[in-house]
Amino acid sequence: MTVDEALAIAEVVLDGKCLNDVEQLIFRQCWEGRCSYQDIAQLSNYDDEYIKSIAAKLWKQLSDAFDEKVKKNNLQSVFKRYLRRNQVNLHRTQEIEVNLSGANLTGATLNLASLSGTRLLFTNFSEPVSCQQDLEQALLPDHNTDSPREIIKSEEEHQQIHYNSEEKIYLWNNFNFHCEEQIKIAEALERANILFFPNAKVRLTTPEGRSNQEANFLIFYQGKWGILELLHPNTAKPEDRDRLFETQGICIIHYYDYNRCNQEPDDIVQEFIEILSQELS
Numbered sequence: 001m002t003v004d005e006a007l008a009i010a011e012v013v014l015d016g017k018c019l020n021d022v023e024q025l026i027f028r029q030c031w032e033g034r035c036s037y038q039d040i041a042q043l044s045n046y047d048d049e050y051i052k053s054i055a056a057k058l059w060k061q062l063s064d065a066f067d068e069k070v071k072k073n074n075l076q077s078v079f080k081r082y083l084r085r086n087q088v089n090l091h092r093t094q095e096i097e098v099n100l101s102g103a104n105l106t107g108a109t110l111n112l113a114s115l116s117g118t119r120l121l122f123t124n125f126s127e128p129v130s131c132q133q134d135l136e137q138a139l140l141p142d143h144n145t146d147s148p149r150e151i152i153k154s155e156e157e158h159q160q161i162h163y164n165s166e167e168k169i170y171l172w173n174n175f176n177f178h179c180e181e182q183i184k185i186a187e188a189l190e191r192a193n194i195l196f197f198p199n200a201k202v203r204l205t206t207p208e209g210r211s212n213q214e215a216n217f218l219i220f221y222q223g224k225w226g227i228l229e230l231l232h233p234n235t236a237k238p239e240d241r242d243r244l245f246e247t248q249g250i251c252i253i254h255y256y257d258y259n260r261c262n263q264e265p266d267d268i269v270q271e272f273i274e275i276l277s278q279e280l281s
Helices: 003-013 021-031 037-044 048-066 075-085 135-139 180-191 239-247 258-263 265-280
Strands: 088-090 096-098 109-113 120-124 159-163 168-172 175-177 195-206 209-221 224-231 252-257
Touching: 003 021, 003 048, 003 075, 021 037, 021 048, 021 075, 037 048, 048 075, 168 180, 175 180, 175 195, 180 195, 180 209, 180 224, 180 258, 180 265, 195 239, 209 239, 209 265, 224 258, 224 265, 239 252, 252 258, 252 265, 258 265
Parallel strands: 120 159, 224 252
Antiparallel strands: 088 096, 109 120, 159 168, 168 175, 195 209, 209 224
């Protein structure tokens, strides 16, 4: 098992929680046998006491998740026991497959994860699945159905999807998105080397008091802030919310149709950056 495979399993066990950069650094170094916090601190330019503190919290989270003591020098053995205990098989394709033979999945949550970094899938089952049923048909119903059991697989190499009975959450580079069109824009901004905050949540003062507000893409370019929003057809613009942003000095707010965001994301990003540039001149 590689360290990347172990990190993917850890994310599943931690209910989808991604380890941050420092936690991943500690995990990777300890997995490879370099368990000295002083050495890890030197690699990261962090204080060794800070590394030790973060590591202690990480081992506590993993211990709770695995239901056994996790320490810096027993990571590999804990993960191997987890795989055996849950009848998980690692295939050459690096896909984790859980053996469900004879299992009644009533009220259970099934987690499947591809360890190649391509996708992480979650689905909730409200009905029992017998071992006599065709497993593929049970887990992958017709794509035209509206059933909450539907599993959607990502076509993007780095894109991941979480799915439950209420909504889909698309993961891209450890950011959550609400739809594939948002990911298209994020990828276009990435290609353009633009600093951006996806689905940025902020606290603002409103006439009714302080409240949370969210922008699809809060973009910073050459000293100027702007907001790029995706707009569903037949959906009204949230003008009251936009006025709140304008009172804070973010006056450049432009909306783009979802279909165009899907088909022309690079053109949209270029148009938006040109608008910001014009405002700067």
